[in-house]
Amino acid sequence: MSLKKENSIKFNFDVSAYRLIGRELITDRITALFELVKNAYDANAENVIVEFIDINPLTPNSKIIIKDDGIGMQFSDIKNKWMVIGTSSKRRERLSPAPHKRKVAGKKGIGRFAVDKLGDKLVLRTQKKNSAELLCLETDWSYYSKLEDSQLKLNFEDEKPFFTDVENKYWYDKGDKEVQGTTLEISQVNEIWTENDINRAFKELSKLVPPNPSKTNAYPFNITIKSPYKDFNNVKVKTQLIDFATKKVELTFDKKEGVQEILQYKKGSLNKIKVPERPCGFLKLTLYYFDQAAKSKYKKYFNSDIDGIKIYRDGIITTPFAEYVADQNKQKDILGIDKRRWSGFFDRFGTRDLLGYVEITDENNPQIIESTNRQGFVDNEAWEELRKFIIEQIVQLESYFKNVKKVERENTKSSLGVANQDLKTLKKEIASVKKEASPKVQAKLRSIEANLGKIQGSVTKSIKDYSKLEKESKQQENLFMSLVSLQTYAAMFSHMTKHTLGHILTGAEYFYNNYPNPNLEDRFISISKSIYKEMLKLRKGVDFMLKYAKSDTELEEINLKELIVNLFDNIYVDRLNEEGIKTIVEIKDNLILNYNRKAIEDIFDNLISNSIKALKNNNEKIIKCSSLTSSDKVTILFSDNGIGIKEKDKHRIFDIFYTDTAEEGGAGMGLYMVKTRVEAMQGNIEVIENEFRPTGATFKITLPFKK
Numbered sequence: 001m002s003l004k005k006e007n008s009i010k011f012n013f014d015v016s017a018y019r020l021i022g023r024e025l026i027t028d029r030i031t032a033l034f035e036l037v038k039n040a041y042d043a044n045a046e047n048v049i050v051e052f053i054d055i056n057p058l059t060p061n062s063k064i065i066i067k068d069d070g071i072g073m074q075f076s077d078i079k080n081k082w083m084v085i086g087t088s089s090k091r092r093e094r095l096s097p098a099p100h101k102r103k104v105a106g107k108k109g110i111g112r113f114a115v116d117k118l119g120d121k122l123v124l125r126t127q128k129k130n131s132a133e134l135l136c137l138e139t140d141w142s143y144y145s146k147l148e149d150s151q152l153k154l155n156f157e158d159e160k161p162f163f164t165d166v167e168n169k170y171w172y173d174k175g176d177k178e179v180q181g182t183t184l185e186i187s188q189v190n191e192i193w194t195e196n197d198i199n200r201a202f203k204e205l206s207k208l209v210p211p212n213p214s215k216t217n218a219y220p221f222n223i224t225i226k227s228p229y230k231d232f233n234n235v236k237v238k239t240q241l242i243d244f245a246t247k248k249v250e251l252t253f254d255k256k257e258g259v260q261e262i263l264q265y266k267k268g269s270l271n272k273i274k275v276p277e278r279p280c281g282f283l284k285l286t287l288y289y290f291d292q293a294a295k296s297k298y299k300k301y302f303n304s305d306i307d308g309i310k311i312y313r314d315g316i317i318t319t320p321f322a323e324y325v326a327d328q329n330k331q332k333d334i335l336g337i338d339k340r341r342w343s344g345f346f347d348r349f350g351t352r353d354l355l356g357y358v359e360i361t362d363e364n365n366p367q368i369i370e371s372t373n374r375q376g377f378v379d380n381e382a383w384e385e386l387r388k389f390i391i392e393q394i395v396q397l398e399s400y401f402k403n404v405k406k407v408e409r410e411n412t413k414s415s416l417g418v419a420n421q422d423l424k425t426l427k428k429e430i431a432s433v434k435k436e437a438s439p440k441v442q443a444k445l446r447s448i449e450a451n452l453g454k455i456q457g458s459v460t461k462s463i464k465d466y467s468k469l470e471k472e473s474k475q476q477e478n479l480f481m482s483l484v485s486l487q488t489y490a491a492m493f494s495h496m497t498k499h500t501l502g503h504i505l506t507g508a509e510y511f512y513n514n515y516p517n518p519n520l521e522d523r524f525i526s527i528s529k530s531i532y533k534e535m536l537k538l539r540k541g542v543d544f545m546l547k548y549a550k551s552d553t554e555l556e557e558i559n560l561k562e563l564i565v566n567l568f569d570n571i572y573v574d575r576l577n578e579e580g581i582k583t584i585v586e587i588k589d590n591l592i593l594n595y596n597r598k599a600i601e602d603i604f605d606n607l608i609s610n611s612i613k614a615l616k617n618n619n620e621k622i623i624k625c626s627s628l629t630s631s632d633k634v635t636i637l638f639s640d641n642g643i644g645i646k647e648k649d650k651h652r653i654f655d656i657f658y659t660d661t662a663e664e665g666g667a668g669m670g671l672y673m674v675k676t677r678v679e680a681m682q683g684n685i686e687v688i689e690n691e692f693r694p695t696g697a698t699f700k701i702t703l704p705f706k707k
C-alpha cells in the first residue's frame with residue numbers, strides 16, 4: 001500500500017508584480033502610451049483619440065484619455081483578461097474579430113499595465129455594440145503601491161494579500177447602443193507633458209504601422225492627438241511616408257514556388273534574384289537609401305533624422321522597435337548595422353543612411369520571437385538568419401553605390417580631359433585668326449589667348465590633382481586590405497611564434513642543465529640543429545610580416561610553387577600539423593608569374609586560412625593546390641575536402657562581410673579580398689565542382705599568362 005499523499009498548490013502573484021511588469025518593464029512613458037494605443041489596434045479600433053488635459057503644469061484635473069471605437073469589453077473580459085497578468089487569450093486567438101481580422105500584437109498580455117507608468121488612477125469605461133450598459137472599472141494604482149510598501153515591512157512568512165486578491169470597484173452607467181469601444185481615463189498624472197513630449201509621442205505613434213498604403217487601407221487605423229498645444233490641438237497622426245530617398249528597393253517572396261527575392265550587385269547593376277527559403281522564413285523588405293542631399297531634405301521636412309530599419313509583424317511594429325529612446329544616437333542597434341567590423345571603410349552605410357521596414361508574419365516566421373525583456377529577439381537560428389539577410393541586402397546596396405561613385409569619378413575625369421582638349425583647339429583657332437587680324441584685334445586676341453592659357457593651366461592642374469587623389473585613394477584601400485590580411489596573419493604568426501619559442505626554450509634548457517657532457521655530444525648537435533631550424537622559421541615569419549611595409553605595386557618574378565610551399569611548410573606548418581592536415585602541391589617547378597608578391601601571398605594566405613576552418617570537423621584533412629598552363633593563361637585550382645559551400649550560398653561567398661565561420665573568427669573579408677586581388681590582376685575566380693567529392697570546395701583562379 002502506497003503511503004504517498006497527494007496535495008495541490010496554487011501560485012498567486014505578489015502585489016508588486018504590477019510594478020515589475022508595468023512601471024519597471026515599460027521604462028518610458030512614450031512607450032507606455034504606445035502600448036495602450038496598440039491594445040486599441042488589437043481591439044479592432046479604427047479610430048483612437050489620445051487627449052491630454054492640463055498636463056503642463058499638472059493640476060488635480062490633469063488627465064490623459066485614450067478613447068477607441070473598438071469592440072469593447074464585457075464583464076467576463078474584465079474579470080478574466082484585463083486584470084490577469086500574462087493572459088493567454090491573445091496567444092490562443094491570434095486574429096481579432098471580423099471584419100478586420102487583424103493579427104493581434106500584444107501576445108504577452110502585459111501592455112495594459114503600462115497605465116501605471118502614466119498615472120496613478122484609472123477609470124475604464126467600455127461598451128460592446130448593441131449593449132445599453134456602459135461598464136466602468138476604477139483602479140487606483142497608488143493603493144497597490146502603498147500595499148507593496150506595507151508588505152515589505154512584514155515577515156516573509158506572514159499572511160498577506162496577493163495581486164489577484166485586491167478588489168477594484170466597478171459599476172454600470174447607461175450606454176448608447178450605437179456606440180462601442182473603450183475609454184481609459186488616467187488621472188493623478190505622474191509627469192508634466194511639454195510640447196516636445198507630445199511631439200515625440202506623435203512621431204513614435206506614426207511608426208506603429210508600416211508606411212505601406214496597402215496595409216493601411218486593409219487595416220484602417222487612425223490616431224488623433226488632442227492637447228493644449230497649438231500644433232497638436234486636434235491633429236491626426238500620419239504615417240511618415242518616406243519621400244526624398246535616393247534609392248528604393250522592394251523584395252518579396254513566392255511561397256508557392258518556395259523562393260525568396262534577394263539583391264545581387266553584378267557588373268554595375270543591382271538586380272533581384274530568387275533563392276530558396278532561408279531559415280528565417282519568407283519575408284518582405286523595403287529599403288530606402290539616402291545620400292547627403294536626400295538626408296538634408298528629409299530632415300528639413302520631417303524634423304527628424306533617418307533612423308534605420310524596423311521590423312513589423314503582421315502589419316504592426318514589433319516590440320523591440322516600439323521602445324522609445326530619446327537620443328537617437330543611443331538607440332539599440334538590434335540588427336547590428338552599425339556594429340559591423342571595419343566601419344568607415346568600403347563606403348559602408350549605417351542606420352543614419354537607411355530607412356526601411358521588414359515585414360514578417362506569425363505564419364511565415366514563427367521562430368522569430370520577441371524576447372520578454374522587450375529589448376530584442378530570442379537568440380536562435382531564425383533570428384540570426386534574419387539579421388544576416390538584412391545585412392546582406394545592405395552590402396549589395398553598398399556595392400552598387402560604390403560603383404556609382406566610381407563611374408561618376410570616371411565621368412568627371414573624362415569631362416576634364418575633353419575640356420582640356422577643347423581649350424587647345426580653341427587656342428589653335430585663335431592663333432590662326434590672329435595672323436590675318438588687324439593690330440587692334442590681334443591685341444585683343446592675345447589677351448584672350450593669355451586668359452585661355454590660364455584656364456588651361458588650371459584644368460591641367462585639376463586633372464593631375466584628380467589623378468593623384470585617385471591614386472592615393474586606391475593606395476589607402478590597398479593598405480586597408482593588407483591590414484585586414486595582416487590581422488588574419490598576425491593570429492597565425494602569434495601561434496607560430498609561441499610554438500617556435502617553446503621548442504627553442506626546451507632545447508636551451510637541455511643545454512643549461514647538461515652542458516658540458518661528452519657522452520651527450522650527439523644529442524647537443526641534434527638540438528643545435530633543431531634550434532637553428534626553429535630560428536630560421538621564426539625569421540621567415542618575421543620577413544613575411546614585414547612584407548606589408550613594402551609597396552603593393554611593384555612587380556617581380558615569383559616562383560609560384562616556392563611561394564605555396566613556403567606558406568605550407570614554414571608559415572602555416574604548426575597549425576597544419578596540429579590539425580593533422582595533409583598538403584599536396586602539384587605545380588611545375590619552373591612556373592614563374594610576374595606579379596606583385598604581396599597580392600599573390602594575400603590570395604593564398606586567405607585561401608589556406610579558410611580551408612583550415614572548413615576542415616575543422618573532418619577526420620581525413622587535405623588541402624591541394626595544382627596548376628595548368630596554356631599559351632595565354634594559368635589556371636590554379638585550390639581545393640580542400642572540408643564542409644564545402646552550400647548551393648544557396650555560392651552566389652554570395654565573395655561578398656564583403658559574408659561569413660559562414662563567424663564562430664571561428666571569420667569576418668567575411670577573406671574571400672572578398674581574394675576576389676579583389678585576382679580581378680586587379682585581370683584574372684577571375686569562381687567556385688567549381690569540388691575535386692574531393694562528396695565534400696569539399698574547389699576554387700578556380702585564372703590569370704593572364706605569357707610563357
